[in-house]
Amino acid sequence: MQCQAHFYNGQSSTQVSVNLFLNADDSLSVMRDDQRQTFALNEFELQAPIGQSSAKLFFNTGASCEFKDPEFFAHLDQLKHPGFNFTRLLRRMEKSWPYVVLALVVTVISVWVGVNYGLPSVAKSIAFSIPANTEQLLSDKTLATLDRLFFSESNIDENQKQKIRDGFLQIINHQETPDKYHLEFRYSEKMGANAFALPSGTIVITDDLIKLAEHENEIIAVLAHEVGHVHNRHALRQILQDSFVFVLLTVITGDVMSNASFASALPIFLTQAKFSRSFEHEADEFAKHYLQSQGLSPQYLADMLSRLDKHAGSDDKETSFLSTHPATPDRIKRLVQ
Amino acid sequence: MNSQETDYQARRIPLVFTGNAKEYFNIWIINILFTIVTLGVYYAWAKVRNHRYFYNHTYVDNSSFDYLANPKTLLKGWAIAVAVFLIYNLLNAYLPIATIPFAILFMFLLPWVVLKSLMFRAKNTAFRSIRFQFDKPYGEAWLAYVGIAILIPFTLGMIIPYMIYRQKQFYVDGHRYGTALFRYTGQSNRFYGIYLKTSLFAILIGSMIAMLMALASSSMFFDPNAMTSPSMINNAEPSPGLPPLMFSALFASIILFNLFLVSYLQAHIFNIVMNHAQLENMHFESTMNPWTMVWIYISNTFAIVVSLGLLVPWSRIRLARYRASCVTLIANSELDEFVAKQVKEQNALGEELGEIFDLDIGL
Numbered sequence: 001m002q003c004q005a006h007f008y009n010g011q012s013s014t015q016v017s018v019n020l021f022l023n024a025d026d027s028l029s030v031m032r033d034d035q036r037q038t039f040a041l042n043e044f045e046l047q048a049p050i051g052q053s054s055a056k057l058f059f060n061t062g063a064s065c066e067f068k069d070p071e072f073f074a075h076l077d078q079l080k081h082p083g084f085n086f087t088r089l090l091r092r093m094e095k096s097w098p099y100v101v102l103a104l105v106v107t108v109i110s111v112w113v114g115v116n117y118g119l120p121s122v123a124k125s126i127a128f129s130i131p132a133n134t135e136q137l138l139s140d141k142t143l144a145t146l147d148r149l150f151f152s153e154s155n156i157d158e159n160q161k162q163k164i165r166d167g168f169l170q171i172i173n174h175q176e177t178p179d180k181y182h183l184e185f186r187y188s189e190k191m192g193a194n195a196f197a198l199p200s201g202t203i204v205i206t207d208d209l210i211k212l213a214e215h216e217n218e219i220i221a222v223l224a225h226e227v228g229h230v231h232n233r234h235a236l237r238q239i240l241q242d243s244f245v246f247v248l249l250t251v252i253t254g255d256v257m258s259n260a261s262f263a264s265a266l267p268i269f270l271t272q273a274k275f276s277r278s279f280e281h282e283a284d285e286f287a288k289h290y291l292q293s294q295g296l297s298p299q300y301l302a303d304m305l306s307r308l309d310k311h312a313g314s315d316d317k318e319t320s321f322l323s324t325h326p327a328t329p330d331r332i333k334r335l336v337q
Numbered sequence: 338m339n340s341q342e343t344d345y346q347a348r349r350i351p352l353v354f355t356g357n358a359k360e361y362f363n364i365w366i367i368n369i370l371f372t373i374v375t376l377g378v379y380y381a382w383a384k385v386r387n388h389r390y391f392y393n394h395t396y397v398d399n400s401s402f403d404y405l406a407n408p409k410t411l412l413k414g415w416a417i418a419v420a421v422f423l424i425y426n427l428l429n430a431y432l433p434i435a436t437i438p439f440a441i442l443f444m445f446l447l448p449w450v451v452l453k454s455l456m457f458r459a460k461n462t463a464f465r466s467i468r469f470q471f472d473k474p475y476g477e478a479w480l481a482y483v484g485i486a487i488l489i490p491f492t493l494g495m496i497i498p499y500m501i502y503r504q505k506q507f508y509v510d511g512h513r514y515g516t517a518l519f520r521y522t523g524q525s526n527r528f529y530g531i532y533l534k535t536s537l538f539a540i541l542i543g544s545m546i547a548m549l550m551a552l553a554s555s556s557m558f559f560d561p562n563a564m565t566s567p568s569m570i571n572n573a574e575p576s577p578g579l580p581p582l583m584f585s586a587l588f589a590s591i592i593l594f595n596l597f598l599v600s601y602l603q604a605h606i607f608n609i610v611m612n613h614a615q616l617e618n619m620h621f622e623s624t625m626n627p628w629t630m631v632w633i634y635i636s637n638t639f640a641i642v643v644s645l646g647l648l649v650p651w652s653r654i655r656l657a658r659y660r661a662s663c664v665t666l667i668a669n670s671e672l673d674e675f676v677a678k679q680v681k682e683q684n685a686l687g688e689e690l691g692e693i694f695d696l697d698i699g700l
Contacts, residue, residue, distance in 0.1 A: 006400070008466035013515065013675040014464060015400060050386065053393035053401060062677075064466040090371075090386075094363045103370035110373045241505075282394045 003069035009260060010062030020067060026079055028057075030065065046080045048087050120278070123240035127233040141312065143184070143202055150304075154185035154207050160166070164210070167220040171227050171290060181227060185210075193311055197226040199235030212311055213304060221287055221301035228286025234279045284331055302332040348668045349622075354661035356394035358651040364390055365650040373677055381411035391657055397464070398672050406461040449480035467677045473511040481507040498528035505610045514616060515675040523613030531605040539598055546590045596634045604630035611664060613698075618669040625663040633659055 001022040006015050007030060021029040029038045039059055047056040054066040055073040067073070077088065093099040154161070165183060172178040180201035188194070193208035203226045205219070213219045229235070288298040309328040367382035385408045392404040425439060451476060459471035485500040502525040509521035604627035611623030637652035 011677050012673065013465040013467050014673040050390050050393055051357075051364065052355060053390075056403070062466070093367050094360075100363050100366055103366040105364065106373060107369050268613045304489065 001075055002065050003070060003072040005030075005057075005065045005067035007065050009065060010064065018065070020065065020072065021078075022072070022075065028076070041080060046073075046076055048077065048091060068142065086161050119241050120237070121236045126240055127236040130236065143198060143204070146204075147186075150190050151186040151204075152186050152188070156185055156207055156210055160210070163216065164219055164223075167216065168223050170294070171220070171224050174290065174293075175227070175231060181230065182225070195222050195226055197229045199230065199233075201230050202214060203227065203230070209308075212307060214307070215300065215303075217291075217296055217300040218304040218307075219297075220296075221291055222304055224287035224290040225301060226281045227290075228283035229279065230287060232279070232282050234283070238279070267302070273331075278332065284335055288335055298335045302335040303336075305332055350398045350666040350668055350672075352664040352666065353396040354391075354394055354658045355396065356390060356657060361390060361654050361675050371512040378412070381408040381415060384408070384411060391653075393463070395657075395661060397509070397666060400672075404461060404605045405463055406457070431605040444483050447480070448482045452478040455508070455511065465672075465675075467675055470513045470678065471511045472513065473507060474546060478506055498532040499525050499533075501606065502528040505606065509610065511616045513678070516678045517617045517675050520615045521610075521613055522615060523609060527609050528606075531602065531609065535598065535602050535605070538601065539594075541543055542594060542597065550587060550590075554608050554679045588629060592638065593635060594639055597631050599602040600634035601629045602629045607660075607663075620667050622665045622667055623663050624665075625660070629659065 004211050005018050007018040007118070008015060016032060019031040021031060023038070024027055027038050027040050028044065029036050041062050045058040047058065049055045049068075054068050055076075057065040057067075059065070081088065091308060093103075134201070156211045164185075168183045172181040175181065182202045184202060184204045186204055187207040191206055191208075193206060195203065195205040195209055197203045201227050203223060205223065209222065210219060212223075246312050284301065287292075287301050291298050364386065368386060370378075371379040372383050385404065385406055388404040388406070392402040396404050404431065422462050425436070452471075452473060455471040455473075459469040462469045481500070481503045485496060485503060488496050489500075502523070506521045506523075512519040604625045608623045608625050611621045614621050633656055637648075640652055641650040
C-alpha cells in the first residue's frame with residue numbers, strides 16, 4: 001500500500017514530495033526518487049487528521065510527514081493502534097449525527113440541571129463554609145447610602161418601637177449569633193410599606209409597613225422572614241450563583257465574546273438580580289417555623305403578604321416580567337398549608 | 338540590494354483558513370460532551386483539540402500549522418491555577434490584610450506568567466516541522482506589563498499607547514522561527530494616532546448613548562433596592578426603579594459599546610503590528626478593515642445570544658476566516674530555507690498557566 005506525502009526532515013523547512021510505502025513486515029518506508037528510509041512501527045507517532053486536515057507522522061528522528069489519503073491512514077491507524085483507540089472513537093462520533101445530537105441533548109440537559117440545581121447547592125455549601133463576618137463587607141456602607149438617598153427618620157412613637165424591638169429580640173435570641181442582627185426604623189416615601197435585610201444582619205422596617213399591619217404579630221412575622229434571609233445567607237449565595245453562571249458563560253462562549261465587555265456590564269447585572277423564588281420560599285418557611293414555635297399561626301405572615309399585595313395595587317404588571325419574586329397567592333398557599 | 342534578492346521575484350503568499358462551521362460544530366459539541374462526562378477533566382484535551390483544529394486548517398503556501406501541546410501539561414497548570422485561586426480566596430476571607438502582599442506579589446508574577454505562556458504557546462507551534470520559540474528576559478516583560486503601567490495615573494493615561502506599543506514590540510521581537518528572528522520595525526507614534534481616533538469615536542458614541550438614555554428615562558431613576566440588593570418583603574410595590582425594558586436597553590448598549598471599542602482597536606493594532614513585523618527578509622501585510630471587525634464582533638455576539646450559544650462554533654470560524662483573509666506574507670526568498678534551532682529543555686513550571694488564564698497577549 002502506498003500514498004503521496006510531504007516530508008520535512010526536521011532540520012529545515014524544506015518541503016519534499018515523497019511516497020509512503022507500507023511494507024509486508026508492517027514497517028513504513030519513505031521513498032524519494034531512489035532514496036529509501038524505513039521506520040519500524042514504534043519509530044513514529046501517527047496523528048489522526050482533525051476535520052479536513054492532513055494526517056501527520058512524527059518520526060523519532062525529528063522529521064515529519066503529512067498526507068491526505070484516508071485509506072492509507074485507516075490502514076496505518078489499525079496497525080499502529082489495534083483494539084480500542086480513543087481518538088478513533090472521537091473521530092467516529094464527530095462524523096455521525098446521532099452522536100452529535102446526543103451530545104447536544106446531554107449538554108443542554110446538563111447545563112439546565114447544573115444551573116438550576118447544581119450551582120445553588122454548591123453555592124450553599126460554599127456560603128456556609130465562609131466565615132460569618134464576610135457579609136459585613138457586603139453591606140458596611142449600604143445603610144448609610146440608603147439613608148442619604150431614600151430614608152428619613154422614623155415617626156413611630158417610642159412605645160410601639162420598643163414593643164417591636166422586644167419581639168425582634170425574641171426572634172434573634174433563637175439564633176446562633178444574636179449579635180449579628182440589628183433592627184432599624186426608617187421612613188421612606190419612595191419605598192412605602194416595606195422591610196428588608198442587609199446581608200450583614202441589619203434589618204430595616206418602614207413606618208408605612210408598621211402602620212399597614214393590623215396586628216403586632218404580623219410585624220413579627222415579617223421580621224422573622226427577613227431574619228430568615230440573613231440566617232440562610234441568601235445574599236452571599238446569590239452572589240456566588242451569579243458568579244458561577246458568569247464563569248460558565250465565559251467558558252462556553254470563550255474568546256468570541258470578549259471578557260472585558262461582559263465584566264463591565266456585570267455589576268449592573270448583579271445588582272439587578274433579585275432574590276430568586278426559592279430564597280423567598282426559604283425565608284417564608286423560616287418565618288413559619290418561628291411563628292409555630294412561638295405558638296403563633298403562620299396566617300399572620302400570609303395576611304401581611306396579601307395586604308402588602310393589595311396595598312401595592314395591581315397597576316404594575318410590568319415588574320413581574322423580569323422579577324423572580326414568586327406570586328403572592330402561591331406564597332400564601334404554602335404558608336397556610 | 339544584493340544580487341541574491343534581486344534574483345528572486347518577491348512572492349505574495351496569502352494566509353488561508355479552510356475550516357468550516359459545520360465540521361467544527363461537531364468537534365466542539367463532542368468536546369463539550371466529554372468535558373461534562375468527565376466533570377471537567379477532559380477540558381484540557383478539548384482545548385488542545387480545539388486549538389489543533391484552527392492551527393491545522395491555517396495554511397501558508399500549502400503547509401498548515403501544528404499545535405503540539407500536551408494536554409497533561411495543561412491539566413497540571415489548571416490544578417496550579419485552582420490552588421492559587423483557593424489560597425487567595427481563603428486569605429481574603431480569614432486574613433484580608435494578607436491580600437496586600439499578594440497584590441504586590443501579583444505585580445511581579447503577572448509578567449512572569451505572560452512570559453511563560455508566550456514561551457509555551459510558541460514552543461508548541463510548528464510549521465513544516467520547525468518549531469517557533471519565544472525568548473525574552475524577565476526584566477523586559479516586567480517593564481512592558483507592569484513598569485510602564487505604574488505610570489498610567491501620573492500621566493493621566495497618556496502613556497497607555499506607548500505601553501501597548503512596548504508590549505507588541507516585546508511580543509514580536511521575542512519570537513523566532515527556527516533560528517530566524519522576528520523583528521518589529523514600527524514606532525510608537527502610530528499607536529498614539531489609533532488611540533486618539535478611537536477615543537474620539539468612543540466619546541461621540543458614548544455621549545449619544547447617554548443622551549438617548551437620559552431622554553428615555555427622564556422620569557425614572559435607579560431602583561434603590563436594586564443598588565443594594567437587600568431582600569424586600571414587598572417586591573410587589575411598584576418600585577420607583579428602572580423598568581426592565583430600559584434596563585435591558587442599557588445593558589445591551591454597554592455591551593455593544595464595549596464590543597465596538599475592543600474590536601475597532603484590535604483591528605487597528607493588528608494591522609500596525611502585522612505591517613511592521615519582519616522575519617529575515619520576509620514581511621507581512623495586513624488589510625483588516627476595523628469596521629468589518631466591529632460588524633463581525635457585534636453580529637457574532639448577537640448570534641450567540643439568540644442561539645443560546647449554539648452558534649459559538651460558527652462565529653469562531655467566521656472570525657478566523659476573516660482574520661486569515663486579511664494577511665499576506667511577502668516572501669523575498671523560498672520558505673524552504675529556515676533552519677531548526679536546538680531547543681534546550683527548560684523548566685516548564687508556569688508555562689501552562691497562561692493557557693489556563695487564556696491571556697490574550699497575542700495579536
